[in-house]
Amino acid sequence: MSAETKPAKQKDIRIKRHWYDNEGLAGYIFIGPWLLGFMLFMLIPILLSIYFAFAKYDLLSPPEWAGLQNFINLFTKDRLFYQALKVTFSFALISVPLRLIFALFVAMILNRKSKMIAFYRAAYYLPSIIGGSVAVSVLWRTIWSQDGVINGILGLFGIESTISYIGDIHWAFWTIVILYVWQFGSSMLIFLSGLKQIPTTYYEAATMDGAGKMRCFFKITLPMLSPVILFNLVMQIINGFMVFTQAQIITQGGPNNRTLMYVLYLYNSSFKYNKFGYAAAQAWILLAIVGFFTAIIFITSKSWVFSEADDGDKPKKKKKKGVKAA
Amino acid sequence: MRRFKKALSVSVAAAMAVSMMACGSTPSDTTTAAPQGGDKTTEAATTKSGGEAETTKSAASGDKIKMRVSWWGSQTRTDRTMEVLNAYGEKNNIEFDYQFYQWDDYWTTMSGFTTNNALPDIMQQDYAYIGPYVDKGLLVDMNQYKDVMELDKVDESILSSGNIYGKGLYGMSLGTNVLCVIYNKTVYEQAGVDMPTNDWTWDEWVSSVKTIYEKTGVHSDIPFISDPKWLIEYISRSFGETLYNEDGTGFGFTDKTIDAYKKCLADIKEMVDSGALVDPAVQVTWKANEDGDIVKGKSASAWTYSNFYVDYQGILEKNAPDNELDLVLMPKIDGATEKGNYLKPSQFFSITKDSKYPEEAAKVISYFVTDVDANKILLAERGVPVSQSVRDALKSSVDPKQAYTFDFISSVGEYCRAIDNPEPKVAAEVINAFKDGYHSVLYGETTPDEAWETFENDAALIFG
Numbered sequence: 001m002s003a004e005t006k007p008a009k010q011k012d013i014r015i016k017r018h019w020y021d022n023e024g025l026a027g028y029i030f031i032g033p034w035l036l037g038f039m040l041f042m043l044i045p046i047l048l049s050i051y052f053a054f055a056k057y058d059l060l061s062p063p064e065w066a067g068l069q070n071f072i073n074l075f076t077k078d079r080l081f082y083q084a085l086k087v088t089f090s091f092a093l094i095s096v097p098l099r100l101i102f103a104l105f106v107a108m109i110l111n112r113k114s115k116m117i118a119f120y121r122a123a124y125y126l127p128s129i130i131g132g133s134v135a136v137s138v139l140w141r142t143i144w145s146q147d148g149v150i151n152g153i154l155g156l157f158g159i160e161s162t163i164s165y166i167g168d169i170h171w172a173f174w175t176i177v178i179l180y181v182w183q184f185g186s187s188m189l190i191f192l193s194g195l196k197q198i199p200t201t202y203y204e205a206a207t208m209d210g211a212g213k214m215r216c217f218f219k220i221t222l223p224m225l226s227p228v229i230l231f232n233l234v235m236q237i238i239n240g241f242m243v244f245t246q247a248q249i250i251t252q253g254g255p256n257n258r259t260l261m262y263v264l265y266l267y268n269s270s271f272k273y274n275k276f277g278y279a280a281a282q283a284w285i286l287l288a289i290v291g292f293f294t295a296i297i298f299i300t301s302k303s304w305v306f307s308e309a310d311d312g313d314k315p316k317k318k319k320k321k322g323v324k325a326a
Numbered sequence: 327m328r329r330f331k332k333a334l335s336v337s338v339a340a341a342m343a344v345s346m347m348a349c350g351s352t353p354s355d356t357t358t359a360a361p362q363g364g365d366k367t368t369e370a371a372t373t374k375s376g377g378e379a380e381t382t383k384s385a386a387s388g389d390k391i392k393m394r395v396s397w398w399g400s401q402t403r404t405d406r407t408m409e410v411l412n413a414y415g416e417k418n419n420i421e422f423d424y425q426f427y428q429w430d431d432y433w434t435t436m437s438g439f440t441t442n443n444a445l446p447d448i449m450q451q452d453y454a455y456i457g458p459y460v461d462k463g464l465l466v467d468m469n470q471y472k473d474v475m476e477l478d479k480v481d482e483s484i485l486s487s488g489n490i491y492g493k494g495l496y497g498m499s500l501g502t503n504v505l506c507v508i509y510n511k512t513v514y515e516q517a518g519v520d521m522p523t524n525d526w527t528w529d530e531w532v533s534s535v536k537t538i539y540e541k542t543g544v545h546s547d548i549p550f551i552s553d554p555k556w557l558i559e560y561i562s563r564s565f566g567e568t569l570y571n572e573d574g575t576g577f578g579f580t581d582k583t584i585d586a587y588k589k590c591l592a593d594i595k596e597m598v599d600s601g602a603l604v605d606p607a608v609q610v611t612w613k614a615n616e617d618g619d620i621v622k623g624k625s626a627s628a629w630t631y632s633n634f635y636v637d638y639q640g641i642l643e644k645n646a647p648d649n650e651l652d653l654v655l656m657p658k659i660d661g662a663t664e665k666g667n668y669l670k671p672s673q674f675f676s677i678t679k680d681s682k683y684p685e686e687a688a689k690v691i692s693y694f695v696t697d698v699d700a701n702k703i704l705l706a707e708r709g710v711p712v713s714q715s716v717r718d719a720l721k722s723s724v725d726p727k728q729a730y731t732f733d734f735i736s737s738v739g740e741y742c743r744a745i746d747n748p749e750p751k752v753a754a755e756v757i758n759a760f761k762d763g764y765h766s767v768l769y770g771e772t773t774p775d776e777a778w779e780t781f782e783n784d785a786a787l788i789f790g
Contacts, residue, residue, distance in 0.1 A: 058751065059437040060462050077787045079780065080762075146608050167607035169769050255610055256765045271434050273755040 052280035059274055070281035081282070083257050084265040087173070091261065092240035092293075095180045100232055103184035107191035108221075121192070128185025136179070137249035141166055144175045144250075169255050176246050176259055187232045194228035195221070223306040230305050234294055241290050262286055389419070391683055393690070394446035396425040397673075398432035403707050410700045414693055420686065439680075440464060447681035448690060451497050451674040453487075457574070457748030459676070460490045466677040467494030471688035479696040484712040487671045487745050497674030498691050501633070501709020502735055504669055504742070505556055505656055507531070508620060508635055509627035510544075510642075512649045517541040517626075524655045524741055531627075531657040532593050538626045539602035546602065547620060547628040548594060551609045554764040555757045556629070561586050563743065564659040564666035574750025576789050586659055588774040595767055595774070606768040616641055623649040629656065632734060633672065633709050636727045653734050655741055665743040669735070672709035710735045752788050759784035 020026070028035075053070060057063035074081045110121055130136050143149045144165035154161045165171040202220050211219065222229075244263040247253060253260035253268070266286070270279035395411060397403065404426050411422045425446060427435055433455060439445045445464060459465050468475065468488075477485065480498075488497040507522070514521055517538040522530065535546045550556045559569045561583050568578035597603040604619060612618045615637050619625035623646030628638075632653055639651045655667055675694065677687045694700055695712055698719040705724055710732050711717050717736075721729045762784075763777035772780070 060440055060458060060464075060751075073787060077783075079784060141611070145611055164605065164608040164611055167605075167610040169607070169771070254765070255607060256769050256771060257762060268758075271430065272758075274437065274751065275755075 049280040049283060052277045053284050054281075055277040057275075057277040057280075059276060063277060066277065070278050071285075073278070074281060074285065080257065080260065080265060084260045084262045087258065087260050088241055088243075088262040091173070091177065091180075091243060092237060095177045096233070096236045096240045098177070098181045099184050099236060100187060100229070102181055103187035103232070104191050104225075104229075106184065107188045107195055110188075111192060111195045121189075124188060125185035128183045134245065134249055137246050140175065140179050140246070141250050144171075166251055167255050169258050172251050172255055172258050176243075176250060179246055179250075180240075180243065187236060190228055190232055191225070194225050198224045226305040227307060230297070230301050234297055237293050237297065238290055241286065241293075391420045391686055392423060393420050393448070393681075393683060393687065394423045394425060395448045395690075396427075396432070396436070396446040397450035398427050398429045399450075399708075406704050406707055410694065410703050411690070413703075414690060414700070418686075418689075420690070443680050445678035445680040447678065447683060447687045448675055449678055450500075451676045453671060453674075453745070454749050454753060456490055456497050456674060456676065458751040460493065460496050460748075461751075464679055465496045466679055466681065466684050467496060468498065468677060468688055468691070469495045471685050474685055474689050475692035476696045477692070479713045479715055481712055481714065483669060483739075483744070484671065487669070488674055490748055497671070497676045498695055499671030499674055499712050500695060501672040501706065502669050502712060503631045503633050503672045503709045504667060504735060504738055505560065505629070506632050506635075506653050506734075507627050507629050507656055508638055508651050508653055510620065510623065510625070510649055511652045513538060513542060513544050513623070513626045517544075521652075522654045522657070524738065525658065526654065527658045528590065528593075528660055532597070535597055535602050535626065536600075539597075539600070544624065544626050545604050545619070546597075546626040547618070548598065548603050548606060548609055548768065549629040551606060551764075551768070552761075553757070554761055557590065558583065558587050558760065559746075560656055560666045561590065561659050563668070563746070564662035564664060566664040568746045570747070570750055570753070572747070574747070574752075577785070582661075584778060586661065588778060590659070591764070591767055591774045591777075595770075598768055599770075606765065610765075620651070621645060631670075631672075632731055635731055635734075636725065639727050653731070655738055665741055667738065667742045668745045669739070669742050670745065671712075706732075752790075755788045756785055759788065 052063060054065065054067060055063040056066045056069075106124055110117060110124065114120075127136075146162060146164040146167075148165075150165065151161045151163065163171060165175050198221065202224070203216055206216050206220060242263050243261050244267065247259045247261040247264045248267070251259040253264050262282070263286070266279050266282045269275045269282060393415075395407075397407060404424075407426075408422075408424055411424075414420070415422050423446075425435070426432075432450075436445065436449065440462070451459065451465075456465070484499045484502065485495065488495050488499055490496045509522060511521065514534070517534075518541065519534045519537050522534065538544055538546065555569070558579075562569050562579040565579070565582045565586070567580060567583055570576070571578040594603065598606060604625065615621065615634065618628060618638075620628040621638050621641040623642060635651065635653055642649050642651060659666065675691045677684050677691070681687050694704075696716065698716055701711055701713075701716045701720055702723055706720065706728055711720060717732050721732060724732075759781055763772075763781040766772045766780075767774055767777045
C-alpha cells in the first residue's frame with residue numbers, strides 16, 4: 001500500500017505545478033498596478049525632469065539642450081532665486097520648530113484621562129484636515145485683512161489697528177507662519193501615540209525619588225520621545241520646504257516678494273513663465289537642499305536620539321524610506 | 327474677480343497640469359486628436375475625405391460636425407457663450423464641445439494641448455499670448471475664409487488689431503476696451519475740483535488727488551498696482567516709443583520714457599506717503615471688484631479698463647447710492663509727443679491649426695461678432711461690440727451704463743493710435759520684474775532710481 005501511494009502523491013504534485021504557481025509571479029502581478037503607475041507618473045517624469053534641468057523648454061517647442069545654463073543663471077543672476085531661498089529658509093527654520101513645540105504641548109495636554117478627550121483630540125486635529133486646503137487659505141485672507149476679524153477683535157479691546165496684515169511687508173510672512181503652525185494635528189497625533197508608549201512606571205519611580213514635573217519632562221519624556229521627535233522633525237522639515245498653497249492663495253508671494261516660497265517661485269517659473277527647463281533645475285536644487293537638511297538631522301541624531309539597546313537602527317530605516325517617498 | 331477665482335482653482339490647475347504633462351494625452355482629444363489622416367473619430371471625416379468644400383457639404387447634408395471651443399472667464403460669460411453657440415449649432419448641425427477655465431488654468435491647459443496637437447477648433451486668445459502662438463504656427467489666418475465671414479461689418483481698426491505682426495488675421499476681437507481713469511464725480515464735486523476731461527494732464531491728476539484729500543479726506547487708488555506695466559507702456563507710447571522692440575528681444579524705449587516714469591513714480595510715492603493715495607499694503611489685497619474703495623465711495627479715482635465701469639457703478643449704487651462714477655482717459659504725460667492711448671481688443675477668437683473644419687469655425691466666429699441676435703444674448707460682456715450695426719442694435723436693449731461705455735469708446739477714437747505689436751513670450755516675467763520694482767518703491771524699500779537699476783538687471787537675464 002505504502003509503495004503504491006507514494007509515487008501517486010509525487011505525481012499529483014507534478015501535475016499541479018502550473019506556470020502561474022510561481023510565487024514570484026503572483027507578487028509581480030499584485031504590485032503590477034502600482035509599478036505601472038509608478039513608472040508612468042513618477043519614474044519617467046522624474047527622469048525627464050533631469051533632462052529638462054539642462055535644457056530650455058517652453059512647452060510650445062521641443063526642448064533645446066542648454067548645458068549648465070539654467071544652474072548658472074539661477075546661482076549667479078537670479079535675484080528672486082535668492083529671495084525665495086531666504087524666505088523658505090526662514091519659514092522652515094521658524095515654523096517647523098514652532099509647530100513641533102505646539103504639537104507636543106497639545107499632545108501632553110491631551111495625554112490625560114478625561115471623558116471629553118476623544119472630542120478634544122478630534123477638535124485639535126480638525127485644522128490639519130482642512131488646513132492645507134484652498135478654502136482655509138481664502139478664509140485666512142479674510143481674517144487678516146484690514147477690516148478682518150483680527151483687527152475687529154483688537155478693536156474690542158480698545159486697540160485701534162488698521163494694519164492690512166497680508167499686504168504689510170513685515171506681517172505677511174507671519175500670517176503664513178501662524179496658519180502653518182495652526183495645522184499641527186498630524187504631528188500631534190504622532191506625539192500622542194509616542195507619549196502613550198512611555199511606561200508610566202518610569203514616572204512613578206521618578207516621582208517617588210522626588211522628581212518634579214519639569215524634571216520628569218526633561219529626563220523621561222523628551223529622551224523617550226526622541227525617536228518620535230526625529231520622525232516628526234524630518235517629515236516637517238520636508239513639508240516646510242515644500243509649502244505652496246498658503247503662499248499662493250493668501251499673498252501670491254507678495255508683498256514685494258516677502259512670502260515668495262521656493263515652490264511658489266518654481267510654480268511661477270513653469271506655469272506662469274513657461275520656463276519648464278529652468279523650473280526643473282530649481283526642483284533638483286530643492287531636492288538637494290531638503291536632502292542636505294535631512295542628512296544633517298540624521299547625522300546629528302546619533303547624539304540626541306535615545307534608543308533602547310540596538311533597536312536604534314530600526315526607526316532610522318523607516319524614516320529614510322519616508323524621505324524618498326516624499 | 328478673475329484673480330480671486332483663479333486663486334480658488336489653483337490647486338486644481340496644478341494637479342491637472344501635472345497629470346497632463348505626465349501622461350501626454352488629454353481626456354477630451356477624441357474629436358481633434360488626429361487632424362491629418364486617421365480620422366476615425368467622426369463620421370463626417372471618414373465619409374468625406376477632408377477638403378473644405380466637402381466639409382461644408384457634410385454640414386448641410388445632415389452629418390453632425392463636432393467642434394471644440396474654449397475660453398476663460400466668468401460664469402456669466404460661460405452661460406451666454408454656450409447659449410449662443412448651442413443655438414447656432416442647432417441650426418447648422420454642429421455639436422459643440424466646450425472647455426472653459428480660469429485665466430491661469432486656461433493657458434496651462436492650452437499649452438498642454440499644443441504638445442499633442444489637440445488644440446480646440448476655436449480658442450479664445452489674448453493679446454499677451456497670441457504672438458507666440460502665431461510665431462509657432464499654431465493659429466490659422468482667417469483671411470483665407472474671408473468669403474464666408476462678414477468682415478465688412480467689423481470696424482477696420484478692429485480687424486487691424488487682429489492682424490498679428492502684419493502676417494494675417496489670426497484673431498477676431500470680441501470686444502473693445504480702453505485704459506482709463508474711473509473717477510467719482512460726486513467726490514470731485516464736493517472737493518470743488520474741476521471735472522477731468524480727456525485732455526487733462528498728469529499734473530492735473532496729481533493736484534486733483536491732493537486737493538480732494540485735503541478738502542474731503544478721500545484718498546485715490548494707486549495707478550495699476552497689480553499691473554504697473556500699463557503705466558510704462560502708456561508713457562513709452564506717449565513719446566512715440568514702444569515697450570518692447572520690434573522682434574521682442576529687448577525694450578523699445580529710451581531714457582525719455584525712463585525719466586518720465588521715474589518722475590511719475592516719485593509723484594505717486596509722495597502721495598502714498600502723505601495718505602492722498604491708498605496704502606499699498608491695503609490696495610494689494612483687493613482681489614474682487616467688490617473689494618476696492620472706488621466701489622465703496624471711499625476712493626476718488628481708480629485706473630483700470632473701461633469695461634469695469636459697468637460693474638463698479640453697479641456695486642457703488644448699492645454701497646453709496648448718492649455717488650456717481652464717470653470715465654475719462656488717462657492723463658497726458660508731461661512732454662508727450664504722441665497719442666499714448668489705444669483701443670485694446672479685450673480678447674480674440676482664433677482658429678487653430680488643429681481644427682478639421684476651419685471654414686465652419688470661421689463662420690461661427692463671424693456669426694458670434696456680427697449677428698445682432700447673438701449679441702443680444704452676449705450683451706457686450708466681452709467688451710464693446712466690434713461691429714457698428716451690433717452696437718446700434720444693442721444700445722436700446724443693454725443697461726444704460728453699458729450703453730454709456732459704448733459712447734465713451736466711440737468718442738475716444740481721436741485720442742487713440744494703433745496698438746503695438748503683441749508681447750513677446752517672455753513678457754509675463756518682464757512684467758513681474760517690473761511690478762517688483764514698482765512695489766519696492768511704493769513700500770519705501772528703495773528709490774525709483776535703484777528700483778530701475780534692479781529691473782534692468784532682471785530684464786537682461788530674462789531677455790537672455
